[in-house]
Structures are given as structure tokens and as C-alpha cells.
Amino acid sequence: GAVVSQHPSWVICKSGTSVKIECRSLDFQATTMFWYRQFPKQSLMLMATSNEGSKATYEQGVEKDKFLINHASLTLSTLTVTSAHPEDSSFYICSASLDLAGGPGDTQYFGPGTRLTVL
């Protein structure tokens, strides 16, 4: 249980184009999804928190007009990198929040990540 998928797993695009990444919780409903960015040999950097049916909350320094997040259903959130540039090349990972039985809170299950390369 608690499987999260991402699509695509990797993408190469030209500078100036937009790229959409999908994040799905396959066997549970997630009211909250998170989007992270990870550079080589570094930890995860939270970009935004996405709640179903409402606007995403972006972390300081993350451009909301560049990284568009849509959370239209309890099982799907999308991240669109608009007008991508080489500096946007990174590993993007989503997670979905699940309230674990027997625990006081919830925890996050991560997708496999999407490697974006902008030429």
C-alpha cells in the first residue's frame, strides 16, 4: 500500500518550453501533496504544499508563476515548469500525505522522481 507514481520519470526539453509532471497516489487518497526539488548530493528542498481544491502554498523563493501546481483531485497533483531554462534542470519529487493508523499524525510517501534536463 501507499504507492505514489510520477510521470514522466525523465524528460529532456528545449529552453523556453513548458513541462508538466504528474504525481498520483495509486492506492490511497491524499488531501495534501508536496513537491520537492533535489540537486545532486543534496537533501530535498520543499517547493510547495498542495491541497486538493485550493491554491498551493509556495516556499519562500519559489516562483509560483514559474512552477504551476494544480491539485484537482485527491489522487492527482501536477507541477508545470513554465518557460524552462537550463537552471531548472533538477530531480523533482512529489510526495503524498497519508494518515497512518495508530499514529497521531501523518507521514509522506514519495514518488520515484522525475529527472528534468533543459537544453
Add this chain to the structure above:
Amino acid sequence: QKEVEQDPGPLSVPEGAIVSLNCTYSNSAFQYFMWYRQYSRKGPELLMYTYSSGNKEDGRFTAQVDKSSKYISLFIRDSQPSDSATYLCAMSPQTSGSRLTFGEGTQLTVNP
């Protein structure tokens, strides 16, 4: 000062060794603690979670939390080459849907 401190390593041990991975934190609001394992070019995989001081065991893995010292540990017994990965500690307040605060991650290599 970072809210969560974790030695990035790298840590290299022989197969069969006991591995100790540690994190310290400064925010006393953290009540929920997790350990994730991340293989290269993959998303993090949840290994263990706990929300109380003491030990929690799952197979070869033991998670330990000491809230009074703001210190958490993950022990791996009889380490295997397949345990080679980056281990991330993460923690959050006792709030539904709350964000996680991650450590930097410790890169572990288990040599056959």
C-alpha cells in the same frame, strides 16, 4: 543554525557491521520522526516512523528517539551491500498534513 543536523558522511562499512546513523534537532515542536532510504536517482522510501521516545524495531532496523536530548538514531544490524543508499531523517510537528523537515542525508556504502 539548521533545525535538523545530520552528518552527510560518506560512511563506509564492511558487510555485517552494525551501522549507526544519527540526527539532532533544535525545534522542540517536532513530535513525529521518520527515516527514509533513498537509492541513487530514486525517490525516498519510508523505512520507519515513530512518535515517542524509546526504541522501535523492524527487522534489522531499530529507530531510537531521545526527546530530552533532541536526538534520534537509526541502527542497521547485519548490514548488507543492498543497504548502500542515502539515509534521510525527517521530522514534523504533530499536525496533519504538516511539512517535513529533513536532515541533509547520510550516504552509506556497505562493502561486500
